[in-house]
Amino acid sequence: MIQARNICYHYKGCPEVLKSVGFELEAGQFLAILGNNGAGKSTLLKCFNGILKADSGEFLLxxxxxxxxxxREIARRAAFVSQTxxxxxxxxxxxxxxxRRPYMKWGVSEEDHNIVHSAMERLNISDLRGRFLNQLxxxxxxxxMIARALAQQPKLMLLDEPTxxxxxSNQYQVLRIVQDICHNDGLAAIMVIHDLSLALRFCDRFLLLRRGEVYRYGDCSVLDARAMRDVYGVEAKIAELEGRRIVLVVQ
Amino acid sequence: MRSVRSQLENKGQNSAYRKNQTRSIGFLMLLAVLLFASALLSLRAGSYNTPVGELIKGVFGLSADGKINLVVQNNRLPRICTAILAGAGLGLSGCILQAILHNPLASASTLGVSQGATFGAAMAIIVLHMGGGLGISLLSFAGSVAVALIILALSRFKQVSPEGIVLAGVAISAMLSGATTLIQYFANEVELASLVFWTFGDLGSTGWDDMKPMALVVAVLIVYCVLHRWDYNALLSGEETAVSLGINVKKMTVFNMLLCCLTSSIIVANVGLINFIGLAAPHIVRRVVGNNHVYLIPGSILAGASLLLLSDLLARTAIAPVILPIGAITAFLGGPLFLYLLFRGGRSK
Structure with a gap:
C-alpha cells in the first residue's frame, strides 16, 4: 500500500505549492493526478522519489x-518515467x-541481463534491442522508458505526462501497457496527465488538486461537472459512451 | 529468466545488438593498436637512428649500446609516456565534461581552464620575473584551479545551468585572454619569448619525476570514471531521470568537474597549452560507438593518447631536426578533422 501524508512543499522564495496533501493507494491500482497548470501535480510526483525534497510529511510504501x-534505496522501490x-x-x-543501475555494484551481472530481456519482452520491444534510441x-x-522503469523492479511507477x-494511437498503446502492468503484475502507478478522457479510460483512482490542496480523491465519480468547474474553471459534462465515461467541455 | 534470454538469442533478435557491440569493441581494439604503433614510431623517430629491436631492448636498459639505453630511457620514453598520459587525461576530461554539462562543446579549453593556466604562466614570467621551472608550473596550476573554482561556484551556489556554465567559460576565457595580452604588452623581449614558448606546449621537457603527479591524477580519473560509467549514461536521460535512478546529480557534477579541471590543470602546467584533444577525441569515438560510456570512456582515453602521440610524432619529424610546437599541431590538424566530422554528420542526417 502507498500512503502520502501531509505533504508540503514550496519552491525557494515562493508560496507553498503543496499544502498538506495526502491519499492512499493499493497495490495494483493506477492513479491519475489531475488539476490545472500550477496545481502542484508534477511537484507532488517528484516529491515521491526524491527529485524534490518535501518540506514535511511522509511517503509510506x-x-x-x-x-x-x-x-538508491528509493530507486529500488519507485521508478520514474519523465515526459521528456x-x-x-x-x-x-x-x-x-x-x-538496473540501482542494483549494480561493479558491473552488469547475468541476472541484470535476464531482467532486462524480460522487461523488453513485456513491452514487446525485443526486436528493437540493437537500434539506437534516436532511430525510434x-x-x-x-x-x-517504461521497460527501463520495469527493469528497476519497482513497487511503484511514477509517470509524468507520459503521453x-x-x-x-501511441497514447492508447502506452497507457494500456501501464494499466496492464498494474492489474497483472500488482504494481501501483501514479500518473500526472492532462487528458481527462484518457485518465477516465485507463485509471482506477483520481486525485484532483486545486491550488496545491486535495480537492477530491476517489474513483471516477469524483470527476463531475462541479469538479470541472471548480478545478479547471470550465463548464463540462461527463457523458457515457458504450459504457465509458468521457469529458465534454461545453463552455 | 534464463530461458527467456536463450529464446531471444535463438530467434536471432540479438544480431543488431551484437553487431553494435562487435563494432564498438573492434574500434577500441583498433585504437589500442594505433596507440601501440604510434608509440613504436615515436620511439624510433629522432636523430639517433637505431633498429626497432635495439630500441625495445633500450626500453628495459638491455641494449648492448649504453647510449641507446640512455637516449631511450631519458629522452624518448619519458616523451612518449608524457604524450600518452596527457592525451589520455585530456581526452577523458573532455568526455566527462561533455557528459555532465550536457554540452558537446565542453572541454578544459572551452571552459577557460587552459586560459587560466596561461594567465598564471604570464603572471609568473612577466609580472613576477620567474625565469622558469617550478614557479611557472605552480602559478599556471593556480590559474587553472582558480577558473575551475569559479566554474564550480557558479554551478554549486548560483545554480547556473550546464549550458550557462559553458557560456560562462567562454566569457572567462575571453577575459583571461585579454588580461594575458595586457600583461604581454608590458613585457620585455625575453619575457615575451619565454611566454610564447610556454604556450607552444612541450612534451620533451617532462622527466620521470615531473610525470608522477600527472600519472597519479590521470590514474585516479580513469578508475573513478570507469567505476561510474553507468552514471554518465543515466545523465543522458536527463537530470530528473538520473536522480530517479539513484544518482546524486549535484554531488556528481561538482566532483567530476573538480576532478576533470584538476587533471587538465596539472597537464597544462606540465606540458603547456594543448587545445583540441579534449574536444576532438570523445567526438571521434562517439561517431563509432555511440553515447554508451562503457565504450566511450576507454575510447576517449585511447583516442586522446593516440592523437597527441601522433601529433607529437608529426611535430618532431615534419621538418626535422626542428621540433614544431605541439599545441599548434593539435589545433592545426584537429580543427579541419573536427569540421570534416561535423559536416559529414550533417550530410548523413
Missing amino acids: DGENLMGMTS VANTQMTVHDMVMLG SGGERQKV SSLDI
Missing part, C-alpha cells in the same frame, strides 16, 4: 518511509539496462 531513504524522452545514440538494450519513433521510445508528445 508498504510501511517504509521513502523520505528517510537514500536515493531520451533521444540519444544509445541502444535500446543499454537504455533498458540503466534500470516517439511511441517506441516511450515504451523503452504528452505521442499521437492518439
Whole structure:
C-alpha cells in the first residue's frame, strides 16, 4: 500500500505549492493526478522519489518511509518515467539496462541481463534491442522508458505526462501497457496527465488538486461537472459512451 | 529468466545488438593498436637512428649500446609516456565534461581552464620575473584551479545551468585572454619569448619525476570514471531521470568537474597549452560507438593518447631536426578533422 501524508512543499522564495496533501493507494491500482497548470501535480510526483525534497510529511510504501531513504534505496522501490524522452545514440538494450543501475555494484551481472530481456519482452520491444534510441519513433521510445522503469523492479511507477508528445494511437498503446502492468503484475502507478478522457479510460483512482490542496480523491465519480468547474474553471459534462465515461467541455 | 534470454538469442533478435557491440569493441581494439604503433614510431623517430629491436631492448636498459639505453630511457620514453598520459587525461576530461554539462562543446579549453593556466604562466614570467621551472608550473596550476573554482561556484551556489556554465567559460576565457595580452604588452623581449614558448606546449621537457603527479591524477580519473560509467549514461536521460535512478546529480557534477579541471590543470602546467584533444577525441569515438560510456570512456582515453602521440610524432619529424610546437599541431590538424566530422554528420542526417 502507498500512503502520502501531509505533504508540503514550496519552491525557494515562493508560496507553498503543496499544502498538506495526502491519499492512499493499493497495490495494483493506477492513479491519475489531475488539476490545472500550477496545481502542484508534477511537484507532488517528484516529491515521491526524491527529485524534490518535501518540506514535511511522509511517503509510506508498504510501511517504509521513502523520505528517510537514500536515493538508491528509493530507486529500488519507485521508478520514474519523465515526459521528456531520451533521444540519444544509445541502444535500446543499454537504455533498458540503466534500470538496473540501482542494483549494480561493479558491473552488469547475468541476472541484470535476464531482467532486462524480460522487461523488453513485456513491452514487446525485443526486436528493437540493437537500434539506437534516436532511430525510434516517439511511441517506441516511450515504451523503452517504461521497460527501463520495469527493469528497476519497482513497487511503484511514477509517470509524468507520459503521453504528452505521442499521437492518439501511441497514447492508447502506452497507457494500456501501464494499466496492464498494474492489474497483472500488482504494481501501483501514479500518473500526472492532462487528458481527462484518457485518465477516465485507463485509471482506477483520481486525485484532483486545486491550488496545491486535495480537492477530491476517489474513483471516477469524483470527476463531475462541479469538479470541472471548480478545478479547471470550465463548464463540462461527463457523458457515457458504450459504457465509458468521457469529458465534454461545453463552455 | 534464463530461458527467456536463450529464446531471444535463438530467434536471432540479438544480431543488431551484437553487431553494435562487435563494432564498438573492434574500434577500441583498433585504437589500442594505433596507440601501440604510434608509440613504436615515436620511439624510433629522432636523430639517433637505431633498429626497432635495439630500441625495445633500450626500453628495459638491455641494449648492448649504453647510449641507446640512455637516449631511450631519458629522452624518448619519458616523451612518449608524457604524450600518452596527457592525451589520455585530456581526452577523458573532455568526455566527462561533455557528459555532465550536457554540452558537446565542453572541454578544459572551452571552459577557460587552459586560459587560466596561461594567465598564471604570464603572471609568473612577466609580472613576477620567474625565469622558469617550478614557479611557472605552480602559478599556471593556480590559474587553472582558480577558473575551475569559479566554474564550480557558479554551478554549486548560483545554480547556473550546464549550458550557462559553458557560456560562462567562454566569457572567462575571453577575459583571461585579454588580461594575458595586457600583461604581454608590458613585457620585455625575453619575457615575451619565454611566454610564447610556454604556450607552444612541450612534451620533451617532462622527466620521470615531473610525470608522477600527472600519472597519479590521470590514474585516479580513469578508475573513478570507469567505476561510474553507468552514471554518465543515466545523465543522458536527463537530470530528473538520473536522480530517479539513484544518482546524486549535484554531488556528481561538482566532483567530476573538480576532478576533470584538476587533471587538465596539472597537464597544462606540465606540458603547456594543448587545445583540441579534449574536444576532438570523445567526438571521434562517439561517431563509432555511440553515447554508451562503457565504450566511450576507454575510447576517449585511447583516442586522446593516440592523437597527441601522433601529433607529437608529426611535430618532431615534419621538418626535422626542428621540433614544431605541439599545441599548434593539435589545433592545426584537429580543427579541419573536427569540421570534416561535423559536416559529414550533417550530410548523413
